[in-house]
Amino acid sequence: MKNAMIWITMAAAAGLMACGHKVERRDPGPPVTVRVSEAAPRLMPAGETYTGSVKSRRAVTISTKMMGRVLRLHVEEGQSVRKGQPLVDVDAAEAQSAYEQAQAGLRAAEVAAANARRDLERFTSLRAEKAVTEHQLEQVKAGAAAAEAQKAQAEANLKMAGTLLSYGRITAPSDGIITRRWLDSGNLAYPGAPLLTLEDPSDLEIGVAVPEERSRLLAPDQAADVRVDGFPQPFRGTLTSVVPAADPMSRTSSVKVAVPPGTSLRPGQFARVRFDALAEKVLAVPEEALLTQGQMDGVFVVEQGLARLRWIQTGQREGGFVQVLSGLSAGERVIAPVPAGLQDGTPVEVAP
Template identity: 35%
Template sequence: MKIINNNSLLWLAAVIISASSCSSSPNQDAPQPKAQPVQVRVETPSLSSDNSITVTGQVEPVHTAHISTRVMGFITAIKVNAGDHVSKGQVLVTISNEDILAKLAQADAMLSSASAAYQSAEKDYQRFTNLYNQKSASAKELDNVTLQYQAAKAGVRAAEQMKAEARAMLAYTNITAPFAGIVAKKLADAGSMANPGMPILIIEQEGNLQVNASVPETEISRIKLKSPAAAWVESLNKSFTGEVVEINPSSIGSGGQFLVKISLPQEAQASLYAGMYARVRINTNGAPSSMDQETVLVPLSAINRIGQLDALYTVSSQGTALLRYVRLGKIYGDKVEVLSGLNSNEGFIIKAGGKLYNGVPVKAASL
């Protein structure tokens, strides 16, 4: 039988004590802290029957004037700049008019000469008429004088028309505003050569804007005059109501797109600018469409863009956030159609009080 020495016993005892102290570490069995649930607001999708059409459009003035001249000449002055307010009849542009003034002076001289010839012919006509009545002039002489008188009278009328034409041409050298509005664009400067039909300024009527939208040929038959419409202007994050005021009956030259004009309320005019883009939803008043079914709609604010995919958060059966990828369709104002990935009776997270990610506990609350 082997006898264990004292040193071996001491070493064995130290190992046992060390193992015992390690196994009784207080940190080993401490519970891990649980993640605090994120407060969220949960909603269900809204449903809408397919009785409307959504198209894109642009805010444009009802009345727009492209200011140009009818005469050729150098622009001597442009009295307004882009952004200036103008009143009806205000002089906007002046064109050089020296040649027209010369034509007007020539017309005046011709009118004076024609008037003198007319006065002389009139006296001869009256004289020969009296002589003919007194049997002192023949009928042939009276006929000759009558023809001279009528020719002189016609000469006066021709000279008057020439003078009126010169006056009209002179008036075209002072271009005035056709209506009160604002200068949208300035397309030329003083010293440039103005040609007939060449735009110099673009004037837009203020406070009278509308939305011009293009509707495809597959949907145009569903739209009627005075159909209710709503225009969502994303740059302002606002929606305005109106109605269809004009439907262009032809799509020639527009690639199968029909121009539809939608009025805007007066309270919207101050905040809108021509050229803003809008999404327009036109009510078809129950006219049937190619897809007569309910549409699942969710707010655009609930959609998360992840790369090239769209997703939103739902609540799992364990009470955690669950990222759900969805396929989107048409946009209706501040809402978007969900084609797949979310049922009409499923709830989704519209707002969260903290950061959301897959698996984080959530708690419904009124946010």
């Protein structure tokens, strides 16, 4: 009983001491001068990014005009070539035989024509001496004319045979880059069947498949932001065409974006495109107003002369601004930039 009374007495004394102690309140100090910016709707690029491939606007599909086995391919995919450079050798044994036959035919025709010209000269002299009749001379003239015609025909045959023989070696029709090899050596080539694809790297575009409902907002001469893998800087491209008919399988429309000259891109590179016409107005604040702690983003809002920390959900960032998805309303004033050491509840004074 005695011990219980002692504990009660000590507790009462402690209570009296606590009641008599004055709690010190920290002086918040003078207000911090800050600059503010209003959270406001801002036009920002659409969040969706569409993928496409860089390709040449001038692409040539190279094929052979004769049937034959591919003897050799002189180029590889990605290789640059010059006009007239050998690309493919096709077996032209039959064309070679036909060319040799045409050469022999021309030689025979030339001999026959030469003999006919000598006969004509001789018969012309004999006719002047009245040693032959006019009818005989006319027959010799006809024979000489026929020999000359046969010679001309033989020359045309040789020219055609030479053209066919030339099909055995295919050369580059222009400068460019080989972007695809359709066949390897040893395969049989058919007239019109593709062997190689040659593209001009000086005139490029990007082909993009865009969903049908979004493509309706696009039109030629609009601008787009383009990023290409392996290319250090994004660039601005211009839409050149929008095919209104959608692919029935994928429900997408084909959109083409011109690549400005001097970008050093190559056909086949992978590109990501964002279209200006798909931009939307979103609530945004300056990026310098953002306070990041771990994976959380916040801003300081000015409320009744105090800086109040507000955690927000952010979206895309563009041009020094960040999209606010939630946690903030339009018109609220946020502190930007955030002074060092600013704490929640700090008195602030907005700079004029």
